[in-house]
Amino acid sequence: AQSVAQPEDQVNVAEGNPLTVKCTYSVSGNPYLFWYVQYPNRGLQFLLKYITGDNLVKGSYGFEAEFNKSQTSFHLKKPSALVSDSALYFCAVRDLSRSSNTGKLIFGQGTTLQVKP
Amino acid sequence: GAGVSQTPSNKVTEKGKYVELRCDPISGHTALYWYRQSLGQGPEFLIYFQGTGAADDSGLPNDRFFAVRPEGSVSTLKIQRTERGDSAVYLCASSFGGRETQYFGPGTRLLVL
Numbered sequence: 237a238q239s240v241a242q243p244e245d246q247v248n249v250a251e252g253n254p255l256t257v258k259c260t261y262s263v264s265g266n267p268y269l270f271w272y273v274q275y276p277n278r279g280l281q282f283l284l285k286y287i288t289g290d291n292l293v294k295g296s297y298g299f300e301a302e303f304n305k306s307q308t309s310f311h312l313k314k315p316s317a318l319v320s321d322s323a324l325y326f327c328a329v330r331d332l333s334r335s336s337n338t339g340k341l342i343f344g345q346g347t348t349l350q351v352k353p
Numbered sequence: 354g355a356g357v358s359q360t361p362s363n364k365v366t367e368k369g370k371y372v373e374l375r376c377d378p379i380s381g382h383t384a385l386y387w388y389r390q391s392l393g394q395g396p397e398f399l400i401y402f403q404g405t406g407a408a409d410d411s412g413l414p415n416d417r418f419f420a421v422r423p424e425g426s427v428s429t430l431k432i433q434r435t436e437r438g439d440s441a442v443y444l445c446a447s448s449f450g451g452r453e454t455q456y457f458g459p460g461t462r463l464l465v466l
Contacts, residue, residue: 240395272457279357279444279457280396326395330452338409339451340386343395 238263240329242344249317250352257312257347259327268330269310270341271301273323280326286310297321317351324348355379357458359445365464366435374430374461378447385428386455387420388444396444402428403451435465 239262249255261267268287272280284295291303301312312325325348328341358377366372378385384403388396398412402422410420417435422428432439442462446455 268452270454277459279359279459280446282454282456285454328395331398338401338403339384339448339453339455340398340401340409340412341388341396341455343397345393345395 376445382447
């Protein structure tokens with residue numbers, strides 16, 4: 237079964253410091269991986285995705301993510317955090333099981349990022 | 354351009370009542386998804402439409418839940434005999450196709466008293 241794990245409920249970082257939000261996955265076959273961000277009382281906003289190609293994927297708002305096949309990880313990173321980056325972040329994998337040729341997403345539990353001034 | 358819109362933004366109902374939640378996808382998107390997000394959890398898949406047909410409804414929790422998309426655009430999620438456990442944020446997403454990036458609406462927050 238496909239699954240995603242976000243091992244940290246919350247990540248705290250000082251403004252201007254680099255940030256990392258962790259994600260590991262379990263899939264059969266090649267993974268299609270996504271990061272979304274959710275601000276309070278808002279829907280999910282797409283940040284970036286990995287389908288194939290370069291292991292370092294660049295996305296919106298200065299975020300990037302590194303795909304590591306050997307560690308089955310897809311950590312979200314940003315070189316310099318902003319207070320406005322404080323939000324809830326979700327990692328997701330596309331369900332590639334035979335019974336689901338639908339592209340539905342399987343999400344992690346989410347990680348709250350708190351950036352302190 | 355306009356994103357995915359959902360109405361109402363909030364819905365309070367009483368146990369046992371019927372509710373309808375509406376999703377208006379991005380124009381031209383043929384794929385439409387419904388997810389449910391409970392407090393402190395990630396979204397969970399409910400149902401997927403490709404055009405007018407429900408291609409995958411494996412995530413619907415029971416037969417009280419039903420969704421339609423009669424003209425291949427707007428979709429309505431219908432919940433009969435609501436229960437307190439149905440309280441959650443219901444998210445809609447759309448994409449150009451079943452394997453493209455999904456764009457989410459703001460959600461409908463449903464509270465069943």
